[in-house]
Amino acid sequence: MKLISLPIKFKLMALMGALVICSIVFYLFMALDLFRKDKSAYIYENGINNVVSLSEQVRLVLGHNFQDLQVMLNDFGSKSEESIIPKIMKSQNNIIEIIVLNSKGEIQLEVLSDVVLERNELKSDHFEKLRLTEGFNLALLKTKVNTISHIPSSVGGVDHFLLGLYDKPSGLSIFGRVHSLEIINIFGRSKIYENFLMGSSGDVLAHKNSEKKDQAYSLVEEKYIQKIIQENQVLGMQELKNQQGDELLVAFNYLENYEMYVISQIFKEKAFLSAKFLINKSLYAAVFILSIVMFFVILFARSFSKPIEILSNATLRLAEGDFSTQVNLNRSDELGVLSKSFNFMSNKILAYMDEVKEKVELEKELEVAQLVQNSFFPPNNISFRGISLSTYYKPASSCGGDWWSYIPFNNKLIVLIGDATGHGVPSALITANVNAIRNNLKEMANTSPQLLSSAATILSLMNKSVCHAGTDILMTFFVAILDTDDMTITYSNAGHNPPIKLRKTDSKPKKSDLVPLLDGNNLRLGVKATTVYSDVKITYEVGDALILFTDGITEGKDQQDQEWGNRRFQRSLMKHFSLSAQDYCENIREDAFKFFNGQEPDDDISLTILKIEHEASKDVLMYCGELSNLSNRFELEYKQKGISVVCENSASIYDMDWIHINSKSLKDEFTHQALVLQPTKCILFSEEENKNNMQSLSDYPISHIIGYNSSLLEEEVKMIINSKEKGFSVLKSLNSACLKTWSISSSVEIKQYEEKTLQLLPDGISNNVKEQILLTLNELLTNAVFNAPLNENGIAKYRSTDRREKIDLLKKEEISLKISKGNNFLVISVIDFFGGLSRDRLTAAIQRGYTSGKSEQKQGGAGLGLFMAFQAASQVIVKNETGVKTEVHILFEFLERYKKNRERIKSFHYFEG
Amino acid sequence: MDTSWKIEVEAKAKDNEHLVKLFGVLNEDSTFAVIENEQVRKLVFDFEQVTGINSCGIREWTNFLKCLDAEIELVYINCSVKVIEQVNMIVDFTKRGAKIETFYAPYFCDSCDKEVETLLSSDKVVGGNAPALNCSSCGSEMEFDAVETQYFEFLK
CATH class of the missing domain: 3.40.50.2300 (Response regulator)
Structure with a gap:
């Protein structure tokens, strides 16, 4: 599964953070823009107002000065006796000097302000010398009527303006030197703006900066000043850059009368310093707000992403097979609903899995049941002493209630068929019951053949078994015993639909050749355990057929719900009569299923055909x-x-x-x-x-x-x-001659018969063989004495007795010992009259010796003794009549060499009955 | 043939071992009381004079072996052919770890037409093959008169 590359909470945080940042940026952008515009307008207006105000003040000052000069000129011209010029000079402490010139430029009057001279430490002839260098431009004055020029302190010793006024009628001119301090002070008042008075050539005439005042400097090199001068604007404000690249907001006003500019400029940066301040403050605020927002976003994201994480982990666990995973989110939102849905889903999956598991287990059990049931049935087709048998079986479900079988026994063929009520597992269990009885009968018949000589007896045993099964299931059942020697059928019926005997015929069979076996019918198996069944005996001939079936085949239906029925069934029986048993069975089946036409039968179908091909x-x-x-x-x-x-x-x-x-x-x-x-x-x-x-x-x-x-x-x-x-007789069959027969009545006699036997042994037998014979004798007698006699309960009477103890046998318990000799062999025969040594017991005892090398009992050597006898012998021959007599014959072949003896593969023979 | 059972114990002075000689038929009457509680390092059983063994005797023998201390080293010597047969047949006849040092093996001399039981040492049997022996009477090589895989089963 792909790992989470970016958790949802981070996405949320990023989203919220981006939103906040965008909002703040947008706000800043908008606000700053508005602020800037507003500030710009304010600055612009302010700048204009400033220069206008300054211009007015300059005009006022200069105007006053020119007025004063006019007054003084008029006074001089009036030749009054008391000139007011000194008074004016005294009252106007910024007038440094006045000079009146006639039309020829000759000085008519010169007045100096001693105060100014003294204040500025100037000599009295200072300005005289200045006139020599700087002079007066009388021609210009006459043209322009009034002139003004600036004399910096570096030139004039004191920074002043030279004003000129021409009176045309009198032809007189007056020049006045006016200290520029008043104007400088005007321009020095503003702390924000840099104000100065500039001549039209770019010379700075007045500036608040004293350093600049002392030195004559020009801004003519500044491109932005050139621009202002070149554009010839009277009033305005522009954004300009100086030579250092600084952005300036420059307001200017042209004083036309005086050919001067009033300049008020401010660094743009300084002008919008508040905007910058606002931006910074806004940024700080933005960061603060962002932090607060992110804090809450984190909280929110966590409350949102944690449940999602829980759900995600639970889903992963579910995917890995942990279906008991539950999610407990106590929320009343969609996530709470989701967690409840998840829990519901996992519970459902668990329940479904349990169902599926149960179903699978059930199906497995059914499969096993089916396998087990299939194992009940013997091969479908056999041939037995002239009788061909063929069978068809189809259960309606995985397990069926039908059952069929046969038992070939000596010259008899016992055929069985049954139908338990219903089908499926319960009915199948009943068939298991009858199958067990059948197997037991087959086994027991080896010792009690009479069990298979009566069909009624067989039915009776089946009936008891079904009655004691503890279910309500009943079973119809039919048994037929075909005796191939006298060619008779002995049958008995427990409510089963009667089988049909089809008589041999040279031509095509007719309905009259079909003989249902109707007699000997009685209650179904399972009704009551005491039901008495009866045998019916009929004969058969070569060419006859016997058909056994269950009602599943005759009652099978087609798609129109119509039964195949007895009529069609019998027609099919007659139609295919001439075929072999196997083909006969197959064709009848085909006819039935052709009629069913794809419709699955809802009952089990069994069909057994027996055809008498020839005499046994x-x-x-x-x-x-x-x-x-x-x-x-x-x-x-x-x-x-x-x-x-x-x-x-x-x-x-x-x-x-x-x-x-x-x-x-x-x-x-x-x-x-x-x-x-x-x-x-x-x-x-x-x-x-x-x-x-x-x-x-x-x-x-x-x-x-x-x-x-x-x-x-x-x-x-x-x-x-x-x-x-x-x-x-074993010994007669072996053509052996009996040397001696003894009867053993006590355990202590065993040793003496060993001695006696030794005397009987012929010459020429090797010592090894002799020892083997004596050992075997000892083992057989001990075994017979201690293990053969049975008490009234059928249990070995002396089995647990210590072998050292003396046992005196009752008359009926006495053991017979026979020593027989044949052509190159000797037989030790030990006979008891209890008949308890079954084949299985005998083989188990010998087998135990091979597998574990141990005896089964602590007290006795019973199993071990038989094993040792087997090892010593050439042949082990046992003839057992259950409950009557057991003969154990151990045969020793006189093999010359020990090696031959060891190489001899033991023969084993067991005869029952 | 004397079949009465008896045991003779010879204690060796050094090595803390006893030699136990067995006589007679090993059967239900055989007892081992005299050596059941021996506290020695090693017991050597001499089967030379054992004339017969039956299933009850095997039972007595195996029960006796169970009583012995597991630390005691067990050695069988002079085992007759019948003893070897029992050893090969019965798992418990030799307690786990018991060593068969010497035993009798059947040989047959074709020339003399007679069976000879010869005492062999276990270490002389290499790869499950009986050692070649010559007849003491005629000097001709004798044939091992048993199935080697069967007879030497106990050496595996």
Whole structure:
């Protein structure tokens, strides 16, 4: 996620700051502009007024002076006896000298002011000398009538004006030297403006600055003065620059009579000093205001950006998966609303996620349930002793309430079909129930085959299971037992829609060939546990078909809500009758779904087709497969026994009576199928280590392992084949002769029989083998004495007894010990009359020895003893009749060498019944 | 064949070790009381005279080993073929860390056509291969009369 490059509070601060600054600048600009304009106008006006005022004052002063001169001239001209000239001179203390000239320029009168001379420390002949140098311009005076010129102090000793007046009638002229102090003082009054009197040539005639007064200086070099002079303006004010570049505001007034300028000037900067002051003050104020504003902006921005930051962080946490994030902003504005919306959203997400999680879990469970249910069903298509079976099943939802199965058992094929009320998981759970019963029946039939001889018995067991399931779900159920030997069907029905038997026909079947199995019907499973079901027996022929189905197929509907119905179903049955079971099933299915026309069925559909292809073979079939070389050895023998050897797996596994399999091809498809479907018929020829063979016994419920290096291979195979015959005896099958039989009634007898057995052992047996035999004998007898006898509760009576204790067995508990000898082998047989050594218990005990090397019990060596016996023996043969008798035969092949003994892969045979 | 069980303990003066000789059949009657509470550094068990072992005897032996102090060093010597078979079969027969120093191994002399059980030292078995031995009677090389991977399992 992109990092924040500029937080919002800074943006706010920047925005507010910019606004304030712009406002202040704008204000300053506007205000200053107005102020400047106003100030300019004021300055301009003031300047003009100033020069006008100064001009008036100059005119006044000069006017007075000229008046005085006129008076004095008139007085002189009047030749009065008492001249007023001295009086005037005395009263006007700024008149330094007057001189009257006649028309020829001859001095007629000269009067000096002694006061001025004295004040300025001038000699009395000072002005006389001055006249010599400076003289009077009488011609000009006569032209202009009055003249005025400035005599600076550097020239005249004292700064004064020389005024001239001409009286045309008398032809007299009067020149007066007038001190310029009065005029200087006029120009020196202003503290703001720089005022001076300037001649038309640019000479400064009067200025407040005493330094400048003393020195004659000219401003004629100043361009701005030149400009004023050149422009010939009488009155005005201009912005001008001096030679130093300073901006000046110059007001001027031309005194035409005197050819003088009154100048009043001020530095512009000085003139607008207040404006600058105003700007500075405004700036200070602006900074202050800005600071205040920024302070409040920061406060405001924080109050605004903090909640946004909180919301932003919460959103990030939400994005990272923390859906429990909550934001608590107690605000009554849009941000408060936003925080509430956020909380609502995250709660909703949490709730939604919980829902989704629940849904996913539910879907997973459904998936698992579906997988589990799918595992209930055996392969869809099988062939069993002339019967072809094909099945189609489709649940309406992920799990269905329909259930079907079959059990191939000896010469019988038991077919089952059921339909639990409803569909979905609850119904599927009931099917799990009946499936468990089916599996148990199959297992128990190995020892109690009568369980699978009555359909009614099977239904009864199913019924009890469904009743005790603790649900209200009922189940229709149908069981049919097809006996391939006498070609009969024994069936029983628990409310299921009656299956149809379709009789063989040479021509196209008619409706009359469809025979519904209506008899033997009773209550559905689950109504009451005490329901009594009944068997019905019918016959069948080659060419007949049996169709089992659930109502999902006949009650399936099309888009017009019309059911397929029994009529269409039966028509389909008749139409495709001639096909193989698999094609038959497929075509009926196609007809149904064609009718449904895309409409999904709302009930489970099950359809099982059985076609009687041919009669079951009477031969015993032995499949040898890869072990065909082995079969060659026994072929004659098998033929004599009526066993047909097949080396191809084209025949159905169910049709085989025995199946040879090789330890190297356990994972091959056919072998694997045989191990799963018909393990009791498998004979494993093994080249594997004994430990691995024991593992195979754990992995598959096989009962026969023959070590490939057995020296009694033929005998072992013969024994297996003979085991199906009535009155089968292990020792007879092995062609062994009994050397001795003893009955053991006490634990202390074990040792003495070891001794007795030792005496019976033939000569030529190696010491190693002898030791093995005696060890095995000890283990078997100990095992039988301490573990075989059962109490009334079926628990091993002496199992926990210390092996050192003496046990006296009851009569019925006595153990039989038999020593038999065959051609190059010896058999130790220990027989008890309790029949408690099941295949699983036996294999588990031996397997334990391999996996942990430990015994399961502290007191006894039961498991360990069997393991040690197995290790010592060449063959372990057990024949067990549950609840009746257990025979444990340990066979020792007389292998000459210890090594041969160790290399011998142990054979294992377990016979039940 | 005397099968009665007995134990003889020889205490070695130095090294704080005892030599324990076992006699007879190791079965449910075998007891080890005499050495159950030994406080020594090392126990050497001599199996030369053990004539048989059954599953109950194995149980007694393994229970006895559990009583011993874990610090005691255990050594087995002169183990017969049947003892080696038990050692290979039963995990608990040798307590963890117990060393089998010497044992009998089956050999077969083709020339003499007879089995011979020869005492071997464990360190003579290199790479799981039985050492080559000659028949004491005819001098010809004897064949090791067991499956090596099986018989020397205890040396792994």
